[in-house]
Amino acid sequence: MDYRYHCQPQAEDYARAILPVPDGYPLRDGLPEDFREQFSKLCALMKEMYLDMARQPEAYGLTLVDIQLQDNRVIRDAGNSIHRLFDTMMRLSQSGEVRNHQLVVSAPAFKASIRKAQGAVSVPVPRYELILARLVDFGFSISGFTGKPFGKDVESFIVEYPDFPAMIDTVRAYCDCWEALRTNRASIKIWPEEFHHHAYRFDYKVTADCDKISVRQWIADEAKYHGYPEGVGEFYIAFYEYSRQFKGVKFNGDYLYKSKRIARDLQKGQGRHSLSLKLREMDRYMSEMDALPAGIREPLRKSSCGHCGFQGATDEFCKFRLKWTLENTVHEGCAFLCFEFEDFDLARVADYWRLLEQEYGLKRIS
Secondary structure, three states: OOOOEOHHHHHHHHHHOOOOOOOOOOEOOOOOOOHHHHHHHHHHHHHHHHHHHHHOHHHHOOOOOEOOOOOHHHHHHHHHHHHHHHHHHHHHHHOEEEEOOEEEEEHHHHHHHHOOOEOOEOOOOOOHHHHHHHHHHOOOEEOOOOOOOOOOOOOEEEEEOOOOOHHHHHHHHHHHHHHHHHHOHHHHOOOOOOOOOOOOOOOHHHHEOHHHOOHHHHHHHHHHHOOOOOOHHHHHHHHHHHHOOEOOEEEOOEEEEOOEEEEEEEEEEOOEEEEEEOOOOHHHHHHHHHHOOHHHHHHHHOOOOOOOOHHHOOOOOOOOEEEEEEOOEEEEEEOOOOOEEOOOOOOHHHHHHHHHHHHHOOOEOO
16 A cells, blocks of 8 residues: 555554464363354454554544654554554443343443553543444444444443344453453463563464463464565474474573573564574684585675774774674674574574584583
8 A cells, every 4th residue: 555654554564463363272261162263253353444444544543643754752652543443442341241242331431441541451542433433334333322422421332243243242252351461461471571472452362371372383473473474484483393402492482592592583574584693603613604505604794893882892892793704704793783594494494503503512402
């Protein structure tokens, strides 16, 4: 699309990042077996709404920041306004009771919650009537709603989804799971801080027993979440599986050895990424490079030190400056920028781990 505002591609990113709902993922206690099918329908609906939001953000009351403006603070504010949709649905759920596939909402409680920060959301939602209007356009029925804020004389209203009545039960169950995530995050560990998932709406893992989700599934979801090309997810799964043969190597979203990060999947946004390896003593095993493919040697041909003076560094010394000699050429690099590899052939997995073995003296589990 030809976007005018920052919130438009951001909303489209939200739509694309809604993961497919697995057929047999382990449900949290209390959810019925048919919840997966119901939740899949909710996710499909929300994906449609986020795409619609990208097309006409003003209809949702989003913050409209010109896409040419490059100010991280206002761009972040524009992105946060996308949460108006979920925040309104959350407050509807918290302000009502489900009876026979109908959400009976207390109007005073809903209006009070919409005006302030409370519960699982942190900001008020001005002009909530815009969100209600879009919900109606996408199949919800809201009794007594005329497109304007509810008047003081309205005591309650009913929210339904006539084409699929169980949608109301699903929305309520999901909102309850989200609230449990917010209030009991440490025990649920749906997004441990080490994993790169952020608090994204409409992820099936909010409703899952996460202790039963395999690391392989986490990694596969990560690749889908970031829109990686086909096959890259398989590469990262193979990279993880290979790591398990080394003593002391741990994975928690990054790869650690003796509590220090040695490798990670480095996301750069817009589907761009690289495998980042933390190397410092390349000259010690540079002879190994002759046996490696050109794609692996290429990042070592790039100097990245700009002599920026960070933390008092000089031209003579910087604790973050790396030096190595490849093919009789001395290179200088920055420890914050080296080394990023973009060859994701499965055959390269063993080559990358060979570098890490040489760098850290890794020992294999016998």
